[in-house]
Amino acid sequence: MASTGVSLYKTSPNEASEQYRPYLLEEMAKCNEQLIGILNEKSFNQSKLKKHYVSARKHYKHIEFIIEYISPKEAKYYINGPLVPKYDADMGSEVFYPQGFQKIEEIIYDGDVRQFQLLKGQVSDLKDQLSKLRDYYKDVELRDGQLLEMMQLQLFRLATMSFNGYDATISLDGIKESEWSLEGVNKAFTFFNIYAERDPLVLQPYQRSVSLFKSAHKHLVANTDFNSFDRLNFIVNYINPINENIVKLHNTAHLSWSGRKQALNLNSSTLFSRKNFNLQHFSIYYDDTLFNEKQAALGKLLFFDPRLSGGNNMSCATCHNPDKGFTDGRNLTVTTGLIKDNIRNTPSLLDVAFQKAFFFDGRAYQLEQQVFDVVHNKNEMHSTLDEAISKLNKSVEYRMLFDKAFEDKSGITAYNIQKAISEYEKTLVTFNSAFDKYIQGDLTSLSKEAVDGYNLFAGKALCGSCHFFPVFNGAVPPFYNDSEFEVLGVPASAGAKEIDPDKGRFNVTGVKEFMYAFKTPTVRNSALTAPYMHNGIYNTLEEVVDFYHKGGGAGLGIPIENQTLPFDSLDLNAYEKKAIVSFLESLTDTSGIGSRPQRLPEINEDIIREEIRY
Template sequence: HRILTLGITGFDSPILNSSIPEARQSLSVIPELLLIIQPDSKILDDVKQIAAKAKEYCDSNPNFNTFNRVVFITEYLNPLSQKLNLFQKEERIPAVERNRPLKATAATLFDENAFDVNGFVASNEYRYSDEKAILGEKLFYDKSLSKDGNRSCASCHNPEKAFTDGLKTNVSLKGRNLNRNTPTLTYASFQNAQFWDMRQLDLEKQSVDVIQNEDEMHGSLAAIHSKVSSDREYIQLFQKAYPKSGKTEAWQIQNAISSYVRSLNSFDSRFDSYMRGNKNSINAEEIQGMNLFMGKAKCATCHFTPLFNGTVPPNFAKTEHEVVGTPEDASGKRLSEDRGRYIFNQLPQLKGAFKTPTLRNVAVTAPYMHNGAFATLEEVVEFYDLGGGTGLGLSVENQTLPTDKLNLTAAEKKALVAFMKTLTDKRYN
């Protein structure tokens, strides 16, 4: 997994571009280690053969920018991962269970059920269930959660727009433009921090933060608790969702809404279909775009495959932030005044730092960046191609994004955008 997500993307050697020779060397060690465990195994013979062919592919294609990662993953790394998984099952080697999104039993990173929505839950009583999600969906669309009874969670997270609102920035209850763009809730469960500034560590705290925010819903958890505790339909739903609890409790409201959000991950995009063997789901330009995304354009060094967010592989245990120097608007003349994470953690390196969001469903969640500065994916690609805010000539002393130009051609930029469009779930196509 590390070879796939970090090795061949340039994450481990961003300046030297020596990722392909390094991946080759890592592959050479795998069979040797396994032979120590079990010297006589048909599966390990297969592993050895696949690893040898993968090394040959690296030897024949050592150039970082032209290396075909799509071929390498689908024809070598995925089969290798599947064989290792099979070996583990046949030898009855127990999986090491950890509280993290990637399941220890996953055969590849691209399996339909490779990731666990419980990876970042606070404790066992918060774990997902369908009954909780059903209750949470009703709460999500209930306008009585807001003080004036005119706004629900769905008012700003529209399911038709992949749970965004399509606005540059959100609008307060009084009609005032707020500072931040509304992020998608799809795949939000695979981040260990919520909001652009990462001020809350889980979805439960995120939900109550929004409900109680004076600009957003201005509701009261106590008032909501009182309402649902006396509503017959809600009582029945709570009993199904929390059968061991003798009464409705306030934390269950937060957990139910969060459980609904945890259900918004389908992993059924054209990209997913391709990685599971459907070679007709992505065309040649989109394949070129994926190779650029994971190679020359260096997108995957921050938006990690296959979640395409900032949750760092191979453990997927922590979500990163970045300082990219986002401008105030698409003109690029002024730096955004929003200090991001620095507002809550006043460390110099956090000025202008924002969570790296998922790019899944990105084609239907415009506008982009924390402030909605860019209306199109083409504008976003242009911004990164120039080297972020510093590349625009803005003063960004602590920019974590490399400031050198990517030098993408017009055709490469077009292919990159085409690839990102393959990350759209079926529901939104």
């Protein structure tokens, strides 16, 4: 009988997931067995401790995609968080210090016997956390469609984090751990054979996926070296095709999509294109989507209108010039004239939408909030939104445009100004560079030097552990709910031996560990946005690469205790430095950004406010 496209046999929405659950619980138990092995060691025997640790990591990586999805806060703060303090404003003023697997790795691989008791405390806490989760997972609901989405997110996590050494920064086992992660995803996928057996339409993507998983695993087993691994090759030839076939199986099996409000649109054949990102995830109001195009068109006028500033002499575009990659080409930001210069370099607004923190110190958490801060900042636009409302209300044209752009006819309000400008800024998306074309399968778009450059960027040079592929900023994938802040030890000027006095993130949090910490910006279009660093001290990408190559501020001889960048040299040769710059240049893309408005709405100072009919 020919298939009609509808499953010939009914399955429950969680049949595959229930078959998978015993494996999930078994892997959690095996992980804890290895942690107990560490606790049972009587002395700091590094060889034995490493053996237990590596085995525990293997079992954890098999099921990481489940824990990261169901228990993201536990994963982030207690199980596998980064080796830097974390501060989450939504959770009060508490600072979360490194703990879990990465802290355990640091202690074991450093081989400091004086930290043996600290190691046991970390291991005991991790074991208890996993035990609690295991009890919870015995009964937690797992649905088949959602399980497939978890697998896709793990594929994204491999490409954006594991391949870049994000959670294996000391052991450099990121490729080996990716192999284990893929084993775990593949194991979960095998339980979906029940759908393939019942419907010929599901059989094709299932069999194709099984074949791809096998080939991908074989490739990872044969190429474990972190520095030489060709990440782009693996993404193009394995991750993208596996994702495509998982999506096909999901849809042909008529499994429901979770509808979860998140950054990634998973019902897409590719994981790494512009269409795969949901820009509403980065907005204050997720569901406020009516008339976004009209609001963006209005926001473009406001963005270029100097009348939003107190002196009518400065617009958003004064500092964010589209001809300069939406920067101003200056070391430090020009101001309204109250002082000669602001204290920081102007960041680009290209791809600004893909962030969860704004300004170098991260003091704003939404684009709309960023607009408010700039207008009200006395060292920038030196105005207020109330003052701007008063000016704009004197324009018949602006009043008409606001009424057309906002369905509730609320007129010119503070929120509507912020929303319109932020919607325009969300259109400044650049995912059509030579690099992006390569990821989508055009292997002629990049030179070998640029391909080598990315693999160095993500591997030996460790840049990709902070500038996450494919957005290349510090917003942490795949959920993009927070941003990384790093202490680089940037000097006060090029060649100086003292740190720049700007305290950065510390000024926002008051937390000493964030002294001199700054948000990780995107390196997309960085070839257009010189000068570089928060204080604009470097004029070329070559200078920036050399700064990291030498080990940041500490490597330059600046005394700084809390630097998060590795202190030692990256040992890059001349070709490797050149290749990294070539890769950075391949991220250049200004297509579709548009031009300046030909004219701005007129302001009539004598107009009498009345109801406008149109």
